[in-house]
Amino acid sequence: xxxxxxxxxxxxxxxxxxxxxxxxxxxxxxxxxxxxxxxxxxxxxxxxxxxxxxxxxxxxxxxxxxxxxxxxxxxxxxxxxxxxxxxxxxxxxxxxxxxxxxxxxxxxxxxxxxxxxxxxxxxxxxxxxxxxxxxxxxxxxxxxxxxxxxxxxxxxxxxxxxxxxxxxxxxxxxxxxxxxxxxxxxxxxxxxxxxxxxxxxxxxxxxxxxxxxxxxxxxxxxxxxxxxxxxxxxxxxxxxxxxxxxxxxxxxxxxxxxxxxxxxxxxxxxxxxxxxxxxxxxxxxxxxxxxxxxxxxxxxxxxxxxxxxxxxxxxxxxxxxxxxxxxxxxxxxxxxxxxxxxxxxxxxxxxxxxxxxxxxxxxxxxxxxxxxxxxxxxxxxxxxxxxxxxxxxxxxxxxxxxxxxxxxx
Ligand SMILES: *Cc1c(COP(=O)(O)O)cnc(C)c1O
Numbered sequence: 001x002x003x004x005x006x007x008x009x010x011x012x013x014x015x016x017x018x019x020x021x022x023x024x025x026x027x028x029x030x031x032x033x034x035x036x037x038x039x040x041x042x043x044x045x046x047x048x049x050x051x052x053x054x055x056x057x058x059x060x061x062x063x064x065x066x067x068x069x070x071x072x073x074x075x076x077x078x079x080x081x082x083x084x085x086x087x088x089x090x091x092x093x094x095x096x097x098x099x100x101x102x103x104x105x106x107x108x109x110x111x112x113x114x115x116x117x118x119x120x121x122x123x124x125x126x127x128x129x130x131x132x133x134x135x136x137x138x139x140x141x142x143x144x145x146x147x148x149x150x151x152x153x154x155x156x157x158x159x160x161x162x163x164x165x166x167x168x169x170x171x172x173x174x175x176x177x178x179x180x181x182x183x184x185x186x187x188x189x190x191x192x193x194x195x196x197x198x199x200x201x202x203x204x205x206x207x208x209x210x211x212x213x214x215x216x217x218x219x220x221x222x223x224x225x226x227x228x229x230x231x232x233x234x235x236x237x238x239x240x241x242x243x244x245x246x247x248x249x250x251x252x253x254x255x256x257x258x259x260x261x262x263x264x265x266x267x268x269x270x271x272x273x274x275x276x277x278x279x280x281x282x283x284x285x286x287x288x289x290x291x292x293x294x295x296x297x298x299x300x301x302x303x304x305x306x307x308x309x310x311x312x313x314x315x316x317x318x319x320x321x322x323x324x325x326x327x328x329x330x331x332x333x334x335x336x337x338x339x340x341x342x343x344x345x346x347x348x349x350x351x352x353x354x355x356x357x358x359x360x361x362x363x364x365x366x367x368x369x370x371x372x373x374x375x376x377x378x379x380x381x382x383x384x385x386x387x388x389x390x391x392x393x394x395x396x397x398x399x400x401x402x403x404x405x406x407x408x409x
Contacts, residue, residue, distance in 0.1 A: 010043045028366050035062035038385045038392060040371065051365075051372045051384045051396050055203070056235045056346075059262035060308060061385035067265035070304035071297065079297045083289060089299035096306040100244055101237075101257055103274040107283065108294035108302075112234040112260030113149025115271035118288060119230050119256050120153065120197070122273065124173075125282040127194030131226060138194040141227075143179040147204035148197065148232055180210045182217040189221070195228040195256075196221075200246035203235035206379035207341050207348030215252045222255070228279065234260040234271070239309055239386050242319030242344035249343070255279060263302050270302045314386045318344040324390055325382075328397035336404030345393075346383050349400070353378040355407045364406070368399040 013031040033043040038061050041047045053059060060067060074089065081087040094106035107122075109115050123140060127133040142148075142157045155163050156170035164170075177184035185196060200215055202208040222229040231254035236246035238259065243249055245257065256279060260271035273280075292298070308314060326342040329349060333340060339350040351361050358374025365372050365380075374380050384396060 013043065028362060028371065030366060030371065037061040037063075038388050046369075048366065048369050048371045049384065049388075049392060049396060051370050051382045053383050053385050054266060055261060055373075056238075056240050056383050057261040057264065058266040059239050059386050060265060060305070060314070061387045062266060064265060064308075064387070066308065067267060067301060067304050070300050071265075071267050074297050074300035077296070080292070080295045082291060083294055087294075087296040087299070089296040089303065090294045093294075093299035093303040093306070096303055096310065097259075097263075097272060098274060100306050100309055101259070101274045102253060103257065104277040105275060105280040107273040107275075107280065107288070108299070109271045109273070109290050110269045110292050110298070111149070112258065112271050113151045113154055114290065114293070115234065115258040115260050115273050116148045116154055116197075116232060117151055118273045119232075119258050120195075121288060122256065122275065122279060122282060123195035123197075123228050123230060125287075126228060126279055127192070129282050130278070131194065133192045133194060137192045139173055139175055139190060139192050140194055141175050141177060141185055141188050141196045143198055143202070144176055145179050145202055145205040145208065146176075146197070146199060147202065148199075148234075179205075179208065180214055182214060182221065185218065186221055189225050189227060193225065193227045195230050197230045197232060199232045199236060200249075200252075201236045201241065201343060201346070203346075203381070204375055206350070206375050207343070207346055207381055209341050209343055212250065215247060215250050219252045219254070228255040230254060230256045230258065232258045234258055236346075238262040238305070239314045239318055240344055240346050240383065242322055243315055244309055244312075246343070263305055264298065265301045265305045267301050268298050270298045270305075272302075318386050321345055321388070321390060321393055324393060325397070328394065329400075332397075332401055332404055335401070336408055345386055345388070347381070348375075349380050349382070351378045351380065351404070355404070361400075361403055361407075364403040365399055368402060370396050370399045372396075 010031050031043045032040045034041040039047050040050050097106050124138045127138040148154045153171040157174035158164045175188050177188050231247050233245050256275040264270035322344050329340040336355050337349050341348045358378050358380045361380050362372050362374050372380050
């Protein structure tokens with residue numbers, strides 16, 4: 001076991017946080033003082049590769065020069081107008097994002113959870129006003145193992161006891177089925193079903209990639225039964241998997257997308273729902289909103305992010321490095337890893353639980369200069385910035401190989 005103090009950069013910061021910041025996280029003992037590109041540097045000068053990228057909020061690395069410039073330029077023009085007035089950034093941002101994801105319209109929010117809440121509200125309203133579901137009866141099908149955020153409604157349909165327990169009473173209207181099971185979705189659909197909410201890849205669950213055909217099957221099922229398919233692409237979208245959206249991998253087009261994380265360029269929180277007009281137009285003035293959603297600073301940064309993705313170069317880079325990532329991690333199976341799952345620059349690695357927990361693996365990785373995050377026991381997740389080079393990617397996989405080799409003794 002790694003000693004915390006040995007790793008710790010400045011115990012005073014850790015102690016202070018422990019006293020005055022709520023204990024809703026259990027961070028690795030690394031105190032970041034500076035960050036640039038794929039690297040973060042702690043307050044005592046140790047540099048690490050960031051192989052988590054803020055859960056994909058930092059897809060373009062820390063302080064990407066073009067994104068920082070877009071933010072600085074906008075800081076000198078206007079930052080917040082509220083939606084009571086128009087601003088000159090919102091339209092261009094929405095136009096660019098809608099084009100990137102192939103939808104008519106964008107509803108801007110701030111955090112991912114807000115985007116999911118917004119999509120759920122739109123789906124319910126669509127069910128009542130367009131589909132003709134009796135008021136108050138709409139059902140939304142969700143997946144076991146889902147992660148969609150932390151609001152009261154969203155955790156109502158989480159099956160993770162840590163996220164869910166002791167926060168009731170819970171919001172009704174959700175039906176959970178096993179992830180990857182098309183027949184279960186079909187059996188759960190009734191005349192009152194408004195939508196199916198799915199992560200194209202379950203990130204928090206450990207980068208769980210459904211079998212080929214699952215997403216196209218859901219699409220077909222939703223079309224046939226007049227149910228909205230909502231793809232939560234907050235973590236999987238915006239280049240991470242080698243395409244703009246993870247759904248594209250199998251040529252699937254959802255009815256609604258939720259986007260967030262990387263949309264803010266690692267600078268400001270920006271989230272959005274994307275949908276075609278016939279769905280989005282159930283939202284009318286006064287029926288939904290956000291003080292900060294669509295503010296000019298967020299829109300300027302979001303537009304700069306979309307412009308980076310519009311060239312396709314980051315997606316192509318992620319796709320290109322996927323084979324290196326998969327090959328290097330694949331060699332660890334049987335050498336301390338039980339399974340690995342890779343799509344683009346996103347990997348879930350199930351470590352032999354006899355060997356070490358995911359948290360222990362992450363601590364050992366940190367000692368080797370790589371920051372990663374465990375999830376669910378012995379699984380670790382790697383999601384380096386899409387700007388990483390092949391050599392740097394090999395530094396991550398080499399570090400993990402060394403950690404496992406040392407643990408095996
Ligand atoms: C992170 C995440 C969310 C929630 O985003 P927040 O910005 O933390 O509210 C929702 N869905 C998925 C798939 C996520 O990964």
